[in-house]
């Protein structure tokens with residue numbers, strides 16, 4: 001801030017004020033259509049304004065109060081990423097966040113591991129910038145209301161509370177899937193996410209258990225603000241339901257202090273700076 005005011009004095013302009021708690025330019029309910037004819041160049045044209053390389057943005061007329069890394073677990077979902085970028089960049093700009101978009105690509109054909117990719121995103125985004133908040137979002141989920149703010153709260157936040165595919169309701173009471181936001185402090189308190197949930201299922205329930213085991217509660221928007229539209233798709237290959245996963249939930253209390261961000265091992269393959277996102281290609285040492 002001091003630096004900012006020195007720069008401003010130098011320029012002869014007044015320093016930027018902090019952004020207001022409620023962003024002034026929000027639209028409320030949004031019309032979301034996953035047009036099949038939308039091309040990546042349409043998306044670039046409509047989204048690149050004021051972005052810095054790697055999908056980074058800062059509000060132009062105020063100092064953002066939230067430094068947010070948006071982290072997306074990813075493999076082979078180009079079409080979904082296109083729709084996500086098309087809708088989310090304008091929304092995040094309206095929400096006046098200082099943000100970066102990190103797409104964490106699981107290298108190779110091994111069994112998918114969503115939670116481990118999210119841990120990689122946490123570590124790699126922090127190497128670039130002092131983010132204080134992390135929004136972990138599936139690539140196929142777009143919010144239907146921009147008042148659902150992509151920022152952190154006093155408690156870990158579950159954001160995707162009303163998805164179209166679940167009839168705009170929570171599928172079960174303690175659901176913590178789809179899109180969640182944790183501050184750096186909240187994330188470190190739970191030792192990040194588990195690394196040992198390979199294939200589909202239960203890693204989100206493990207995250208929820210970690211939070212409650214550490215005495216935190218989950219905060220949520222109401223079901224109108226928390227509406228999400230999912231891009232319809234078939235089940236992916238190499239991410240089959242893993243019947244072993246739910247059983248691991250009995251051990252979360254015992255394993256969470258030794259399995260998480262403090263035990264994360266991976267090999268970085270490549271970092272690609274697109275104008276709309278930073279793609280982190282990573283080998284997470286999948287079992288097959």
Ligand code: UDH
Pocket residue numbers: 072073074075076077112114137138139140141200201233234235236237239
């Ligand atoms: N993901 C990928 N690639 C994959 C698998 C998963 O990018 O091959 C990412 C992606 O961000 C996805 C998230 O991980 O949104 C979660 O994947 P998921 O398969 O657990 O969840 P999703 O909601 O699908 O995408 C649920 C199964 C859909 C079956 C539909 C049958 N009608």
